[in-house]
Amino acid sequence: MNLIENADLVRQQVETVRNKANRQDQVNVIAVTKYVDVATTEALVKTGIQHIGENRVDKFLEKYQALKEYELTWHLIGSLQRRKVKDVINFVDYFHALDSVKLAQEIQKRAEHPIKCFLQVNISGEESKHGFAPDELDDVLAEIAQLDKIEIVGLMTMAPFEASQEELQDIFSKTHQLQKQLEKKQLKNMPFSELSMGMSRDFEVAIANGATYVRIGTSFFK
Ligand SMILES: *Cc1c(COP(=O)(O)O)cnc(C)c1O
Numbered sequence: 445m446n447l448i449e450n451a452d453l454v455r456q457q458v459e460t461v462r463n464k465a466n467r468q469d470q471v472n473v474i475a476v477t478k479y480v481d482v483a484t485t486e487a488l489v490k491t492g493i494q495h496i497g498e499n500r501v502d503k504f505l506e507k508y509q510a511l512k513e514y515e516l517t518w519h520l521i522g523s524l525q526r527r528k529v530k531d532v533i534n535f536v537d538y539f540h541a542l543d544s545v546k547l548a549q550e551i552q553k554r555a556e557h558p559i560k561c562f563l564q565v566n567i568s569g570e571e572s573k574h575g576f577a578p579d580e581l582d583d584v585l586a587e588i589a590q591l592d593k594i595e596i597v598g599l600m601t602m603a604p605f606e607a608s609q610e611e612l613q614d615i616f617s618k619t620h621q622l623q624k625q626l627e628k629k630q631l632k633n634m635p636f637s638e639l640s641m642g643m644s645r646d647f648e649v650a651i652a653n654g655a656t657y658v659r660i661g662t663s664f665f666k
Contacts, residue, residue, distance in 0.1 A: 447484070450664050451491040458658070461651045471651055474519050476643075476661035478503060482510040488664060489514055497521040497540075497659050501528045508535050521600075521640075521659055523574050530554040538562065540600045540640050540659070543574040545587045548594050555593040558633070562600035562640045567618045568611070570604050578622055585631065596631075598638030598656070599623045603646055612646050616653035623654070 454473060462471050474497040477485040485496065485507055496511070498504035499522025508518055520532060521540040529550045533539070534557070542548060542561040551559055563584075566575030576584055588594055601619045603612050619641060626636040642650025642658035650658055 445665055447487050447664065448491055450666065451488065451493065454660060454663050457648065458651065461648045465652045467651070467654075469656065471655065472657045474521070474657055474659045475664055476521065476659050477507060479661055479665050482507055484665070486511060486514075489516065495519060495657075497661075499523075501532045504532060505535070519657075519659075526550045533559055538597070538640075538657075540564070540657075541574065542594075542596075543576065545584060548588050548591055552591040552593045558593050558595045560595050560597045562598050562638065563596055564600045564602075565619060565622065567601060567615050567622070568604055568607075573602060573604070575601065581622075581626075585626075585634065589632065589634070592633065594633065596634040596636060598636055598640060599626070600640035602641070602643070607646070609649065612649045613653070616641055616646075616650050616655070620654040 458471055458473060472495055474495040475488055475493045476497040478499050495517045496507060497519040498507060504520055517537045518535060519538045519540060520536045523541045523543060526547055533551055533554050536559065538560045540562045541564050543564040564575035566573045566577060599619055599622060603615050620639060623636055623639050638656045639654050640657040642655045644660050644662040647658040647660055
């Protein structure tokens with residue numbers, strides 16, 4: 445594994461699609477470090493990475509504690525059990541997997557300041573995937589609107605592992621349309637300006653469809 449080469453390659457690929465898609469806004473690369481230890485994460489940070497993502501609470505806290513001296517932005521990207529909210533939520537800069545009203549209520553109870561959250565949506569309707577169906581959102585947003593510790597910065601989605609290029613294009617463009625509709629509503633504490641989608645295997649399609657945060661693991665650490 446050559447971290448410097450891999451990080452350069454990811455940066456190049458992101459820039460290439462960004463330019464091809466005529467994107468003027470920023471695309472933030474979150475390095476998903478769940479596969480590697482603190483030392484490897486630190487080495488990656490030294491290549492210029494600013495955003496770190498973890499999907500498990502224990503691993504998140506381990507890296508957060510060990511790398512406090514760096515100015516990093518910390519993303520919790522995986523589904524979060526309600527009983528673990530209190531251990532982690534106040535250290536999280538962005539939580540990407542808000543997928544139930546009950547979880548939002550638990551965050552409301554434990555947060556000491558407003559928490560930036562992505563609402564996870566499941567556009568493909570795949571049973572195994574977490575996330576809200578688009579037709580649930582009106583009701584869900586009405587409930588979350590009452591929680592002043594929840595700031596909804598945008599939508600997050602994950603495409604099915606086996607999705608074809610056409611399916612990826614379909615899922616990501618529909619998620620983008622939905623994000624733009626919600627942004628227009630200008631709801632209080634819900635700017636909906638961000639779009640978290642794209643992993644190692646599909647980040648190029650995601651960026652072409654408006655992703656502002658991509659979550660990349662494998663491509664850094666192969
Ligand atoms: C692991 C993970 C990623 C990164 O996946 P790669 O295929 O390794 O790039 C992105 N998002 C979530 C929620 C993950 O759990």
